[in-house]
Amino acid sequence: MKKRLTAVLLCAAMVLGLTACSGKESSVETAAQTTAPATEASLAEGGAKTPQDFKKFKIGVCEPQAIDEVVIRRDYYENYLASRYNVEFVFSEQCKDTDDELTFIEGCADAGCDAIISYRSVDANQMAQVCEEYGMQYVINTARIPEVDGAFEGGYETFQGSFGADNEHVGQLFRDWLSSNASDDGSEGFMITSSLAFSGNIQHLETAIAALSALQSKYNLTFEDTVENLAKTSAPIEVANDKGINIYIYPGSPSGMEGWLEGVSAALQTGKYGVLIHSGQSYAQTAVVVDEVEKNFDKDIKVASIASMSESLINAFNTQDKFGNSSLNMASLKSTSLVSSMGFISVYNALTGYAALNDSSENEKRTLSFRMWSLDTLDQINTCANWDVKGGDKWIMDESMINQCLGIMNPDLTADDVQAVYNGMTYESTLERLGK
Incomplete structure (x- = not known):
């Protein structure tokens, strides 16, 4: 019997530090569904779509740490992306081990989640199998390393690869x-x-x-x-x-x-x-x-x-x-919104009928990568301090950049095009776009 998801979605808890996933009995309100997800064939016929053409997708976010980056990521997902892309996010407490993550995934399935973005890559093959059984898209934050080969090579239809630093x-x-x-x-x-x-x-x-x-x-x-x-x-x-x-x-x-x-x-x-x-x-x-x-x-x-x-x-x-x-x-x-957007884009493209944007040239799921910035001056750091700020309005991977990576808005988009967007995200180009 599936466990019910712990409804701990309090921002204060995130600020003070996430506590371990415990599998406590409770529930999360199921999002209303407006329309069924589109297929790639139907999208190809109709051309570009908007987020409002789909049901409200619900996405679970698994976090293994309780650090500043997690707090910023939650704000970015919940208060910036959610309303713009007609999605709802469900956040884990701190998942320290495999049992914690399994409990969270089972709870997300009970709550009607459509996808899991996991920042914990341990036992990825097992998690990919569980997400496949529940019909949830699944993507992990990691490089392609031997420990996650099982997820890549397991033939899972809902596994959407990984994302991380080059x-x-x-x-x-x-x-x-x-x-x-x-x-x-x-x-x-x-x-x-x-x-x-x-x-x-x-x-x-x-x-x-x-x-x-x-x-x-x-x-x-x-x-x-x-x-x-x-x-x-x-x-x-x-x-x-x-x-x-x-x-x-x-x-x-x-x-x-x-x-x-x-x-x-x-x-x-x-x-x-x-x-x-x-x-x-x-x-x-x-x-x-x-x-x-x-x-x-x-x-x-x-x-x-x-x-x-x-x-x-x-x-x-x-x-x-x-x-x-x-x-x-x-x-x-590394930019928090840059990293966080990659997980979102991967599952969102899959949910809206563009899973092929997560494929490599070898017809297997790929690792979407970003390039860190080398910063060595006080002016550069103080400028970056105005971006990706909780409650702020200057996200390095903002709506204009995310839209360039979505199949629903760019029906002719390729996986290489998406990677090119991230390769072009430099300090200099961001400064030109966002300013100090």
Whole structure:
């Protein structure tokens, strides 16, 4: 018997932090249906449609974390997209494991949901199978990695692929930054926190590989192991090389890994590392020790990190170190609305008869990707702080951009056209469109 969906849709709960999905007994009001979903054949005959030509679709959103990005995403979905595209969103509490997500999906089915956008990719094959049984479209936020191959290869009609960062491009951002900002002789030393690269996180792995490759190329280094193996280390290592340049890789995450920050602090306090690369979003946790080391050793430490727009990022760029520089020198930034829109577009196109827009050239479901922005000035960060703001009116992926990616409004649209829209979303083009 299906469990009923927990009706916890309180914004205050989101702000204070989502709690684990518990499967409590309750219900969610079923949306009124006005018309049946269209088929691709009927749409082809009738040309462009509008959201009002369809029933009100209901979409479940599964969240595994309780972070600022989740709060902003909910506001974007609920208060910006919902009314414009005649949809209703149902949000999970924090789904920490497979049972939590299954409970949420079952509740969404009971509530009449038409689709699931999941920001949790663990056990994707199982979730794809369950969504198929309930007739709900399903898309996941992840790169195409072996752990999700089952969902891609399972032949599920309702599975609509995945969406995430172009991780090779992310790596290139760090490679370019290091090439431009490292000294000619490498005497400052380099520390790379490789985050979860060792456990299969593709973005963290690509970033760590890019940093090592950039150092190898810039200084013509010979390592005792391959760059790929070094980047995937599960234990801290000093990377031996023929030039004697100090390169240290420190894996792990400050979230749930006891002793991680103490280990980073001990390494930095040796004074051997003047460049710190974060493959994950760890710059806020290490800010205090970086400041202490800079003061104790009179050494300017340059810091670059993966980041999303948040108060901590704004504060980092607006906080000066003892040398008059921002405490964070470069952020590889992702936009919440950019990421969130990808999941919405994928399921909405499927629901309105344009599932082919989610197909790759190999006739299988694809990963829709976006490119992070490399930002390294205070002006850039302060400008971005005015976009993708909860309650704001300047969304980076606004209605005009989403409409370019919908089959109902562009009957001749192709999957490559959709990808081209996201490839063209740069800081410069967004500044021209939205202004400061």
